[in-house]
Amino acid sequence: MNPLFDLQAASVSFGPVHALADVNLRIGSGESVALVGANGSGKSTLLRLLHGLQRPTAGQCACDAGARQAMLFQRPFMLRTSARNNVALALWLRGTPWQAAKEQALRALERVELADKARRPARTLSGGQQQRLAMARAWALQPDVLMLDEPTASLDPHAKREVEQLMAEFASGAQRQDGRPVTVIFASHNLGQVKRLATRVIYLEQGRVQADLPVQEFFDVERLRAVSSTAHLFVKGEQV
């Protein structure tokens, strides 16, 4: 079976700064992949590369052209209009006629329990509600791949739980109309979240992949130490 993403010696440089270096990676359908690492390790750049927002400056980044993608950012951008229009706009940009888009948007808002806020200006919603709105926007697009860049970093514990629940539903396919699991790739500093949501963990350091393991093995200190001399220190530090 062909992978959804196939990176071969992919590198991204911004002038003298090497954000990603020599990354070899294959991600298949239905996986739930967590990208972990310190700030500036290249997690966001890798997500942007996979999503097509960034081109590799060297190497190759191939992705399944038929796979629909959606991405959530740490601080989702909402246009100065209603919550419903924000979701409808995403659909309209992908070719759905405006009226149909507005109807689908309402269903998406119901999905994340924001239907009662449909007419509210999106920017007046709380951080957690805006992230759920971004989830609704993603759900409306019915993606095959959902990417999230530290989606709960600036949220309170309650909002964090709500977003995590939606992520889990995405990964299980419960959020898709056809029930097919969605490939979820997310960057996170929260190792508890990684344990709860990921099936595979990729540890990055200075733009290089230092460890790429199934989640159980990643949290096995001996196994992790055997793969990377620094990854276990990161895990230890983050867990303190």
Added chain:
Amino acid sequence: MSTFTESAATALQLITSFDPGLLAIVGRSLAVSATACALACGAGLVLGAWLGVARFAGRNAVLTLLNTLLAIPSVVIGLVVYLLLSRSGPLGHLGWLFNFQAMVLAQALLVLPVSTALTRQVIEDAEQTHGEQLRSLGAGTALRGLLLAWDERYALLTMLMASFGRAISEVGAVMIVGGNIDGFTRVMTTAIALETSKGDLPLALALGLILLGVVLVLNALIALVRRWREHVEGHANGVSAVARALA
């Protein structure tokens, strides 16, 4: 000082008595500048939005040229439009010279760099912050520019204000292409210049006060719109903060 106070008193009398000559000049001025502004701001908005998001070879040269045009003297614009519209010029067949249209064209050309440059700056800042998310949603360059322009509509009111201020306060261009013909192409600024040179200070001062008043009213309106938006959004944010605190 006594000349000033006497002139001011006469000027106020002219304003409060709704002097027909004065009103005609004010009406013409507003019509010319508003039309020029509508045209230039419409074009400047589209052009500026595109420049704010598009990346192409030679963009820096275009931006340098645009910034240079910001400082172009209005008499130079007047001269260029005069040459274009004069009988032997490429647009001479239109017969616009010393007409309303010539003044509108001159002011529109004068304002276009202002509206384009200000829009470009606002949109470029928004693009740096939010452009990637719009790209992620599938918005191409042109659509991204327009969406960001729409999203920044309240910030762009400043552009509108600056453009109108530039148009209504300039004198050189309309003097050259309009000819300051009494009852036909005489506007506030050209009338002020003429009446001052003739020594009719009350009329000049009355026009000056009205000019100031028009800009003041416009500015106040824009400030009101902005405050209203801040109030609405701030209130709603406050409501959600209270709701969160109570939850």
